[in-house]
Amino acid sequence: MNFQVAIPIVLYLAIVFYIGYLANRSIAKTKASFLNEYFIGNRSMGGFVLAMTLVATYVSASSFIGGPGMAYKVGLGWVLLAMVQVPTAYLTLGFLGKKFAIVARKINAITINDFLRVRYENAAVVVIASVSLLIFFTAAIVAQFIGGARLFEAIGVPYKVGLFIFALTVVFYTAIGGFRAVVLTDAFQGIVMVCGTFALLFGIIRAGGGMEAISARIMAQDPALLTPFGAGGFVTKPFILSFWILVCLGVIGLPHTAVRCMGYKDSRSMHRAIVIGTFVTGFLMLGMHLAGALGRGALPGIEVVDSVIPTLTIKILPPIFAGIFLAGPMASIMSTVDSQLLLASAAIINDLYVGYINPDAAHNDSKVRRISFIVTALIGVIVFLVALNPPSLIVWINLFAFGGLEAVFFWPIVMGLYWKRATASGALASMIVGVVFFILLSQYSSILHGVHPIVPTFVVTFVAFVIGSYMSRPSVDAVKKVWE
Amino acid sequence: MDINEDPRYKLANKEAFYSLLLTLLYFFWWYGFAYGLGSKPVTSYSFIMGFPSWFFWSCIMGFVVFSFASWAMVKFFFKDIPLDSDGKGTVPEGEEG
Numbered sequence: 001m002n003f004q005v006a007i008p009i010v011l012y013l014a015i016v017f018y019i020g021y022l023a024n025r026s027i028a029k030t031k032a033s034f035l036n037e038y039f040i041g042n043r044s045m046g047g048f049v050l051a052m053t054l055v056a057t058y059v060s061a062s063s064f065i066g067g068p069g070m071a072y073k074v075g076l077g078w079v080l081l082a083m084v085q086v087p088t089a090y091l092t093l094g095f096l097g098k099k100f101a102i103v104a105r106k107i108n109a110i111t112i113n114d115f116l117r118v119r120y121e122n123a124a125v126v127v128i129a130s131v132s133l134l135i136f137f138t139a140a141i142v143a144q145f146i147g148g149a150r151l152f153e154a155i156g157v158p159y160k161v162g163l164f165i166f167a168l169t170v171v172f173y174t175a176i177g178g179f180r181a182v183v184l185t186d187a188f189q190g191i192v193m194v195c196g197t198f199a200l201l202f203g204i205i206r207a208g209g210g211m212e213a214i215s216a217r218i219m220a221q222d223p224a225l226l227t228p229f230g231a232g233g234f235v236t237k238p239f240i241l242s243f244w245i246l247v248c249l250g251v252i253g254l255p256h257t258a259v260r261c262m263g264y265k266d267s268r269s270m271h272r273a274i275v276i277g278t279f280v281t282g283f284l285m286l287g288m289h290l291a292g293a294l295g296r297g298a299l300p301g302i303e304v305v306d307s308v309i310p311t312l313t314i315k316i317l318p319p320i321f322a323g324i325f326l327a328g329p330m331a332s333i334m335s336t337v338d339s340q341l342l343l344a345s346a347a348i349i350n351d352l353y354v355g356y357i358n359p360d361a362a363h364n365d366s367k368v369r370r371i372s373f374i375v376t377a378l379i380g381v382i383v384f385l386v387a388l389n390p391p392s393l394i395v396w397i398n399l400f401a402f403g404g405l406e407a408v409f410f411w412p413i414v415m416g417l418y419w420k421r422a423t424a425s426g427a428l429a430s431m432i433v434g435v436v437f438f439i440l441l442s443q444y445s446s447i448l449h450g451v452h453p454i455v456p457t458f459v460v461t462f463v464a465f466v467i468g469s470y471m472s473r474p475s476v477d478a479v480k481k482v483w484e
Numbered sequence: 485m486d487i488n489e490d491p492r493y494k495l496a497n498k499e500a501f502y503s504l505l506l507t508l509l510y511f512f513w514w515y516g517f518a519y520g521l522g523s524k525p526v527t528s529y530s531f532i533m534g535f536p537s538w539f540f541w542s543c544i545m546g547f548v549v550f551s552f553a554s555w556a557m558v559k560f561f562f563k564d565i566p567l568d569s570d571g572k573g574t575v576p577e578g579e580e581g
Contacts, residue, residue, distance in 0.1 A: 076539050080518050083543045087507040090554045094503025099496035101567045211534025223526035226536050228518045237519075244511065267565050271558040278554040282547035418497075420487070483489050 005155050005314075008323035009330070012192060013169055016185050016334070020173025023181035034365040035354065038178035038372055039346045040110040045183060045264045047272025052190035053183040054089060054260050054273065055280045056335035058251065059193065061147040063284065064329035068292025069305035075218070075296075077230030077240075079289040084243045086285065088251045089277030093270055095252055096261040099417055101270070103482050104262030111343065112255045112413065113351035115262075119416040121478050122424035123356060128431050130347040132408045133255055137340040138383060139397035144340075145387040148333045151326060154310035163387055166330075171380030174338045175373055179263070182338045189331030190280060196328025197287035200309075203317045204291050207298045214297030221300060225293070242452030246403060250454060253410025254402075256339045341383075345376040400439055403454045407434035410458065411465045419469075420479050426469030434461040492565055502561050510550050517542035 027034075032042040045053070063082070071078040103109070107118045113133070117126045145167060152162025173181045208214040215226065224231045251257055264270050288309075295302075295312045302308050313325045349372050354362050361368055386394060411430045415422040437460050441453040448456070522529075522538030532540040 076536065076543075079539070079543055080514075083514060083546065086514075086547055086550055087510050090557070091503055091507045094506075094557075095500045097496055097500050097503065098565065098567065099493060099500065102490065102492055102496065105567055106569050212531075213534075215531065215534050215536075219526070226526055226529065226539075228522040228538060228542075248507070267563075267567060271562050271564070274558050274562075275551075275555045279551045282551055286543060286547050418500075480487060483487050483493065 004319035005323040005326065008320065009155070009327050012327040012330070013165070015188060016169060016173055019184045019188060020177040020181045023173075023177030023184060026180055027178060033362070034369045034372070035350055035362060036108075036110055037180070038369070039342065039350055040259075040263045041179035041183060043105070043263050043265060045260075045269060047264075047269040048276060049183050049187045050093075050260065050264045050269055050273035051089065051276035051280060053186035053335075053339075054092065054257060054277050055284070056186040056190040056193065056332065057260065057339040058088060058254070058257050058336075059281070059284055059332050060336040061144055061329060061333045064193070064288055064332045065147060065151075065306055065309050068288045068295075069308035071289040071292035072296050072302065072308040073305055074230035074232075074234050075222075075225030075227070076293050077228050077235035079286070079293050080228050081235055081240050081243055082285045082289040083282075084240070084248050085251075086278065086282045087248055089281050090274045091248065092252055092257055093261060093274050093277065096258060096413075096417070098267055098270065100258075100261045101264065101267075103417065107481060109262060111346045111350055112259055112409065113347060113355070116412055116416065116427070117351070117355060119422075119478050119482055120412070120424040120427050121475060122428070125412070125424055125427050125431070126351060126355060128428070129408060129412070130351045132404065132431075132435060133347050134344055135397065136401040136405050137256075137344045138379075138386075139394050140401040141337050141340050141344075141383045142387045142390055142394050143398040143401075144333045144337045145383060146390060148330060148337075149387070150306070151310065151330055151333075154307075154314065155323075155326060160388065163384065166334075167380060167384040167387070170334045170337050171341065171377060171384070174341050175376040175380065178372070179342060182342050183260075183263075185338065186335045189335040192324075192331040193284060193328045194280060196325040196331075197284055197291070199317060199321045200313060200325050200328075201287045201291045201294075203321065204294050204298050204312065207316045208294060211294075214294050217297040217300075218294075221296065225296065236450045238448075238450040239452070242450075242455050245458055246406070246452055246454045250403075250406040250410060250458070253406045253408075253413055255405060255409055256336075256343050258409070258413060259339075259343065341376065341379060344379050345372065348375050348379075400442060403438055403442075403452075403457070404435060406454060407431075407438040407457050407461060411461050415465055415469075416482075420483065421469055421474055422465070423469045423472045423475050425472035426465040426467075429468030430461040430465035433464040437461070495563055495565060499562055502557055506550070506553060506557055509553070510546065513546050513549070514542050517546070 027037055030037045036042055067082055109115045113126050113129050116129055148166040149159050149163035153159055218225050222231050229235055292308060299315060302311050313322050317325055408431050412427040434457060438453055438457040445453050518538050530537045
């Protein structure tokens, strides 16, 4: 193991632990109720933190490892695909926007499921939402844990040791510090990601002898690498256009990004976050994927997609920068896992336990506090054990996690917020049809000719939602609570 | 339904609409430059700063221009309003709608 590479990573882990400790102290001092503090940070996020946590939560291993690896293999066409995500920050914040923030305050919602519970007044809606959130998040967290451990492998730490360090860090600071620890570490991790991206892109262009030289060398390997269609015409139009639904519009329906839209302090914070968030998302997407695509001109011949970025980093950057860079993807993974872990814990404690099983517990702070720490840590331990030897079922579920969450949550959130006629029957129809249809269609995706299964799923769930709503009576009381 | 709607929602709906509109505009920029300039054979590509021109305009300038556009949208079209329940009913200064 190279110690110069290890120094920035150890430093990074130490800072993250420290932030968790600080957040824990602020929980002890808060005057707000424990649930409000632990799961939504007492709605105190300012613009910078909001922007960074939104971006960092959304940007995961796929933007730092998998995506750039594909750009290396396919060329600039894959960078074009990644750039679909430029609007995500202003679209998510602007579309859910002030309305979501105002509604959340009116009904005192601290999770997405709180909103669904008040808006639809139906236990089945909340239970289905919570259970699918738990299933998809658990699978996604396991997958991210594995990615984190692989990064440690890249610097010579054995898989199981890496997994242990990684899991211990993220579970510890999330469990003791709650939402505040999650968003503050996200802000720090966002900065690490930006620095890492800048270092790698700069290093690759320098190692390749400038842009012109790199383009010429890529052209000599395969001219198709320089087209929007990619090597072998891999990036077809139906394929790339589907990503506008999956990773741009659909992001509105991801619970872990949507919940951030009800946790900011005031409208000024949201305005600032739109600007900073848009810039940072665009910079990370462009920088990382371009680094992958140009890496081919600087260092050709890497075969395995997932090892492109670690290999480029170790071979091209000086060791100390390589350490800073590897902290980048690690930060991207941790900042996604922490939010999902906390929301999974919120689903159990806030949405199911306090929401239905024992509502009186909401007033018993010390009891809820104890349960919350334990549940969050317990989910972490379970996920760690599963990641030690991941069963194929988990890997399989993770394939549907991203699209599956959108299929469940997108229309119930959007219609619940903007359509007064939306009812519980509509939401139920859309959620159930969504999961079943999306997973089935994914099995037979060859009939779609390159269109991603999420696209027909969005159409079908929309129709199911509208029909379901019109077949039931308008929910007058709930609409009054949300609109008046 | 007879509902006495929170007056802040009118503004919120308008801002949500602007956000969708800016997303649509970005789509046209992204798609237009990528496939408008990039669909011809590679041998007839022109290059800007070492990048194929379609890529330079669609991805690099697209990112720069729309980062700026998001700032302009917030600065000129978004209004600062209270979000708390007790802010209900107060129409923000300079807000006509």
